[in-house]
Amino acid sequence: MSYNHYSKGAVVSFLHQYVAGIRPHPDPDPTSAGHRRFVVAPRPGGGLAWASARHDSLHGPLTCRWRQHGDEFTATVTVPPGTTAEVRLPGSEPTLAPPGTPTYTVTCPPR
Template identity: 55%
Template sequence: MTARAAHQMRRTSRWRRARPMSHGAVATAYLHRSADLPARTAALLGHPADEARYRRIVEGARVAWQCEYLSDDGTVTPDTQVTLVRALAFGLVLAPLRTRTADRLAALIRAAGTHLSIGFLSTGLLLPVLAETGHLGLTYELLRQATAPSWLTATPAACEAGYRRFVIARRPGGGLSSASARHESPHGLIASQCHLHDGEFTLTTRIPPGTEAEIRLPGADTVTAGPGTHTYTIDMCHEDS
């Protein structure tokens, strides 16, 4: 893949891993991982026969993966962030070659403008792998990256406390004549209570100090409410219930 094609893939696919992808590399890596976990569990529980059975699967998967995707000099194929992350996290690359593999992972991240280019299965593995293989500085740079794809692009209003603004949207129906809900937010109690009687819908809300609520009334306009207690009454005779 050329640098231009890789850049375009990152720009358009965001969190999805960049191609090429080898299904064999993925399946064999997860076979190794899936057998390694019960092998360790069996060892902790004192079941040597089960441990030995799963260890045979672990070793077979590791050897098969290494024969197909790992060269003698530590080069991993396909040469992608996600393949290298899995190889390091799952123990598929052993100690003599781990440093080279980790350095290559760091280089790929740098080449991507200090951005991740992996799928959701490996996202949680990336930062621990970098930190454990001597790339702590890059770990923090990647964590604090503010341009996509990155973790911080998901929180553009990170400095604003939760529940500063919220929505109350009651939808009467289903034969229910009343309902209520309450939540203790960082700013105080948020509460709403509604009644439906003889075609008249009544909604009472409680908005805590320092907040603002968007009240979506059934069959009516949306209103914005500040702190305090507010009551709204709507004729539902001509509304579907």
């Protein structure tokens, strides 16, 4: 499938940035090449019970997999070496995730 057509690219961009919540940090590190800081802020809703996405950064893959079952929301985030991710989950305070693959579980209202 080609992502060169705007309509397909717009859908993929929406899924990555909003459903999976993967995007560059709004305050990038000006001393480094490529993005070393990311935001992972998945937004459940619209009848979706889970989502998974991957972004291939210059430093390695950044992934977010989430699932909502009732009021339990669980997200697993893979942060590439040499980077950090600010993880913003529904109903909780942001958390700074170092490189690795942490899993987070929070309570939030069912959608």
